[in-house]
Amino acid sequence: xxxxxxxxxxxxxxxxxxxxxxxxxxxxLQTNSGTTALTIDTSQRxxxxxGTAALPAITTTGDTxxxxxxxxxxxxxxxxxxxxxxQFDSSANFKFNSGYGSVATAYGCRAWVNFNGIGTVAIxxxxxxxxxxxxxxxxxxxxxxxxxxxxNYSTCYGANSYNDTNINIVIAIRGSSTINWGGVNVxxxxxxxxxxxxxxxxxxxxxxxxxxVAIFR
Amino acid sequence: MNSRxxxxxDEGGISIIVPADCGLTIEEIAAKDVPQGKAYHIVxxxxxxxxxxxxxxxxxx
Numbered sequence: 001x002x003x004x005x006x007x008x009x010x011x012x013x014x015x016x017x018x019x020x021x022x023x024x025x026x027x028x029l030q031t032n033s034g035t036t037a038l039t040i041d042t043s044q045r046x047x048x049x050x051g052t053a054a055l056p057a058i059t060t061t062g063d064t065x066x067x068x069x070x071x072x073x074x075x076x077x078x079x080x081x082x083x084x085x086x087q088f089d090s091s092a093n094f095k096f097n098s099g100y101g102s103v104a105t106a107y108g109c110r111a112w113v114n115f116n117g118i119g120t121v122a123i124x125x126x127x128x129x130x131x132x133x134x135x136x137x138x139x140x141x142x143x144x145x146x147x148x149x150x151x152n153y154s155t156c157y158g159a160n161s162y163n164d165t166n167i168n169i170v171i172a173i174r175g176s177s178t179i180n181w182g183g184v185n186v187x188x189x190x191x192x193x194x195x196x197x198x199x200x201x202x203x204x205x206x207x208x209x210x211x212x213v214a215i216f217r
Numbered sequence: 218m219n220s221r222x223x224x225x226x227d228e229g230g231i232s233i234i235v236p237a238d239c240g241l242t243i244e245e246i247a248a249k250d251v252p253q254g255k256a257y258h259i260v261x262x263x264x265x266x267x268x269x270x271x272x273x274x275x276x277x278x
Contacts, residue, residue, distance in 0.1 A: 113237065119267045126237040131250050134233040135226060137272045143250040145239045191250070207269055 053079040110153065111144050111215040117196070118207040128215075138196040138205030142213050147189040153217035155192055160210035169208060170197045221265055222247045223277055224257040231275045233265060 027040040039047045051057030056067030065082035078086035086096040111128035133141035157171045186193035198206040220243045222234035
């Protein structure tokens, strides 16, 4: 047993120490003031106090102002050094402070691709893109592995050079430009078609060496 | 992936699908990304010309 400062429970078998309620109720651990600190219910779930950024509910020895806490219903919060640094709010938005100055919603890139559009057309790298379709000179369709929730997504694109010459390149969603790139406008939840033009040569369509497309929603 | 999927597009030309490394097989990508009802062929990338000078005139036989 223990000394004058604490009570020590020693395991008497190789099975270790087992603490078990003597009825069908939960196992509750309380502080010396009688406040509940941890409850293990009959479904084997551990429930902690809500905690705060300064005193997270789930933390680690020696760094007790860093951990997880619960600031509101249906909300999971994260703290570092006693300051909130991240949160999943009740609408499942993921918020974090990554140099933003405060915890704010992060709007992730939903799809991206970098590919070579000349010679042997090939994808260099991608995310959530199942393929690109080489439709013709300067026209490419980016096909998404997992569809967007709607067509209100934002498309960002950029190109680097064309046949190693210094020309200006205009990239746009095909059919949305005043330049005559055909009457096709492919912007759906599963794909987007873009066209690349050489502004220095009567706006003719051109293949692009290094084409980058990113989708945000 | 060294395969490509080709099909005749509605603009009179040949479309060539370049698969990404996305965890899907070439057949799964074809089923998903070839427009519905279009006949397609899966070919090796070496069968696709690298000279795109006359890209708009390409045909498939």
